[in-house]
Structure formats: structure tokens, C-alpha cells
Amino acid sequence: MSKAKITRDRIIQQAASIFNQHGYAGTSMSDIMRVTGLQKGGIYNHFRSKDELAIAAFDYAVGCVRQHYADVLRSKRHAVARLYALVDAFYGNFYGTIEALPVKGGCPLLNTAIESDDTHPALRDRARQAMNAWREMIRKIITSGIKRGEVKAEVKADTVATLWISMLEGGLMMSQLYGDRIHLDRVKHHLRQYIRKELAQGT
């Protein structure tokens, strides 16, 4: 890897936590200079604008989350086991024994969705793509689970994806607001029951 690529990646990684904690509008170039230890020119050598860096940082943060999901799903074949694993992986991203997410400040998708919906079309489009990918992951597990007789045939995959993501992101918002994991704990417990009662075939 070239030295330029190494520096570029380091800027992205360091900027990702600042953007995720302070938001796009709340992060200045001086903040980024401070965390990277670089001068403004050193940053602009790699990124044309704060926008370009913000988008790269968002892609990096979402990539970390996605990698974590891929890791936990790798050893699971049964749709129901995969659904349980996804709930636990989301929880583990923020309150795991080993903190899985190297980006501070909560869920980058939630933070970016809320900040960008009224103000920043480029980031909003990125957040939509990440949301599409997450919904698609849940839908695929459910539809292939239905085909294999592991998930009840009448389950509506897209509706479940909406309820599921709403609950996890909403529960995380509450836990982060209070600095108390109890809200996401309750959501996790409820979703595990929901998988057992409403989704799993033969129960």
C-alpha cells in the first residue's frame, strides 16, 4: 500500500469518529486537523472538500458495521439462527464485551439519516443506500428461510425489516440519550421473543 493510501485511510478512520459524534455540521476542518495532527493542506491533498471526506468517513463507518454482521453470520446457516445473530450483533456493536465498532458515537446510519434528511442530499443518498443494504440483508434471510421451511410462510419480509430496524435504532437512540443500555436490552429481549413466536416455523 502506498504511503499516500495509508495516510488517506488514517484520516478517514480518525475523522469517522468525530463526524459520527458531532455530526457533519458540527465537525469543522479544525476538528479534523486536531484529531489527525495534520495541517489543512495535508488533508486537502487527499480530499477535495469536507464533503468528500465526510462521505468517505460514512462509508468506512458503515463498512465496519457490515463487516461485523458478515463475521457473525458466517458460521450460521439456519435462518432463525441468523436472525438471532443479527440482533445480538447490533447490540454488540454498542454494548458488546469487546466493542466491535471502531467508530465512536453510536450508529452512523441513524446519526446520518437524522442529520441529512432535511439538509444534505449527498449524505442522505449514502444513508439510503446503507439502509437499503440492511433491509435487503434481513429480507434475504427471511425469504430464503421461508423457502427452506425455517420461517413461517406468511411472514412479510419487508415489513419485518422495517419493524426490526425501527426498534433497534429507536432503542439505541433511547439508550444513548440516557447513557443506559436498558432500553436496547429491552428491545433485544423483545426481538428475540418475536423471532421465536412470530417468525420461526414450527413453534
Next chain:
Amino acid sequence: MSKAKITRDRIIQQAASIFNQHGYAGTSMSDIMRVTGLQKGGIYNHFRSKDELAIAAFDYAVGCVRQHYADVLRSKRHAVARLYALVDAFYGNFYGTIEALPVKGGCPLLNTAIESDDTHPALRDRARQAMNAWREMIRKIITSGIKRGEVKAEVKADTVATLWISMLEGGLMMSQLYGDRIHLDRVKHHLRQYIRKELAQGT
């Protein structure tokens, strides 16, 4: 009402939509000057700082939401009817036939919770108070419903409040990200089923 009070209230109302759409960090004094048509001095006559105005604007926005809930609950006595009304009122705040909320940009509590959790203790405390009040409203309806035999005795009021708020706020986040009410529609439908199946006594 004094002329000063009228001007102060007008600044708060006009600033509330800008803060709610663009966030605290994303709103500048120039933005506030633009929407109010006042000079900086004219605004500082009424508020010592952007902070003081932001907090007053948040309180105003949350007060509008609260007023809407109080209005829809006034005619309902049965706990189950009150719970249905709360779900519909949340939905109606954003996608009602008559838009109930005079503040643009979605739910002020959700937006402020997300923005302030890592960065702005005064706003975060305000968001916590508003969240406490919302949880308390749901808890009270449930506990008095249990006492009157309208809600199942085994229902855990605080857990229901968490699940309920998570789902509504998460569903709103998804609908606002896509500009498509379908996600909050699904949440509303699910919560109405949940009230009927899990909360209402005698079903």
C-alpha cells in the same frame, strides 16, 4: 401581552423549524436573522445566546407535540382507547391530513436526542426531560388501565414505553430518510395489533 413578548414568541416559533430541520450545529445566527427578518441585535435583545434560543425553541416544539397529545386524549377515558389514540396522534403529527405540528423537520425529540447525546449537555438534558415525560404518559395510561382491569395485569408498563417509543421514532426516522410514509405506516399497524393482542384485557 407586551410587544416584547410577542416578538420573543415569534422568534422562538420561527427558529424552531430551522433548528429542527438543520440541527443546533447546522443553524447559524444568520439563518435565524433570515427567517425572522431581524438584525442580530434584535435577536440578542431577547436571548443572551444561540444556546438560550435553541433551548426555548426546543421547549416550544416539544410543547406543540404535547398539546396535540393532550387534545386527542381529552375525550378518551378507556386505557385501550387512549393507547390507540396516542399511536394515531404520533402518526398524525407528521402524516396527518391536517398537519398537526407547526414545527417542520420531523420529531424534535428524536432530532435533538441524536444530535445532543455526544455534544451538547444542556440540550441533552432537555431531551431527557421530554423523553421522561413521554415515557411517563404511556406508563400512567397502562398502570391506571391495569388498575381498572382494562389492560392485562402482567404488562410491564416501562418496558412497553421503551418498545413503543423505539418503534415510533425508528419508523419515523426511516420514513423521513426515504420521504415515504410506508415505514411509519407499518409501525402504526403493528402497534395497533400489539395493543389488541398483548395489552388489551379480555382478548
